[in-house]
Amino acid sequence: MRTGGADRQREWQRPWWQGLLCGLMLWLVGAAQADEPVRVAVIIDDMGDHRALGERTVDLPGPITCSVLPHTPHARPLAEACYRAGKEVMLHVPMQAKNGADRGPGGVDIHMDQAAVEQAVADDLAAVPHVRGVNNHMGSLYTRHPGNMRWFLEALRAEGDYYFVDSRTTPRSVAGQVAQETGVPALDRHVFLDHDRDEDTIRYHFRRLVRLAERTGYGIAIGHPYPETLAVLEEVLPELAGAGIKLVPVSRLVELHGQEEENSHE
Numbered sequence: 001m002r003t004g005g006a007d008r009q010r011e012w013q014r015p016w017w018q019g020l021l022c023g024l025m026l027w028l029v030g031a032a033q034a035d036e037p038v039r040v041a042v043i044i045d046d047m048g049d050h051r052a053l054g055e056r057t058v059d060l061p062g063p064i065t066c067s068v069l070p071h072t073p074h075a076r077p078l079a080e081a082c083y084r085a086g087k088e089v090m091l092h093v094p095m096q097a098k099n100g101a102d103r104g105p106g107g108v109d110i111h112m113d114q115a116a117v118e119q120a121v122a123d124d125l126a127a128v129p130h131v132r133g134v135n136n137h138m139g140s141l142y143t144r145h146p147g148n149m150r151w152f153l154e155a156l157r158a159e160g161d162y163y164f165v166d167s168r169t170t171p172r173s174v175a176g177q178v179a180q181e182t183g184v185p186a187l188d189r190h191v192f193l194d195h196d197r198d199e200d201t202i203r204y205h206f207r208r209l210v211r212l213a214e215r216t217g218y219g220i221a222i223g224h225p226y227p228e229t230l231a232v233l234e235e236v237l238p239e240l241a242g243a244g245i246k247l248v249p250v251s252r253l254v255e256l257h258g259q260e261e262e263n264s265h266e
């Protein structure tokens, strides 16, 4: 049995080594945070229909990510140009929208059987060179159907080592969850830059992306090759480094965060 004196001594001893340990841990956490840059990725999708706007996208400063619509007139040369400029290429797969809007050539709808989905995924991938990952064009109907999304993601996984970004065109999308179940690394889009093509509004959404990334460590935005969006990005992208924010290709964020729980943002 311990004496009261020994207990008092232990009480007295506890603070100094606990304090030291606590201080050391705080220092380590602080050092880790200081070393860990804030990262953002910017996807410009709907590329392939317009040559000049596509080329202006290719010329944007830094590693933005180009997402190209399959079977569009300029898909192949623009994907090649993005790749040559050191930018990552994604395939922008058209998926059925709930309003029945024309989604353009290629892609998937909920009336297709599994074999047709597999064929569409293979054809779309063959139409765009250098693809590292996929995000959905439209898809407010398709992405809410788990069975169809499973066929799509299983077909994608069978074709190779691709990631998936859920564009989140509907809050009811199950794409991220199904990707996790299917073993396809996936992330969600956080911010749409240009639902409204007004330049001040685009700047506002870019600031939202930066604030979100500062809070959580990273953020993904999607924009389009509109003259307004390109003008704002030409202005704000060169300012990122000065603000301590690193522009990275989407694959880098997938590598770092693709296994985390989906829908942890917003």
Ligand SMILES: [Zn+2]
Pocket: 045, 046, 092, 136, 137, 138
């Ligand atoms: Zn799109």
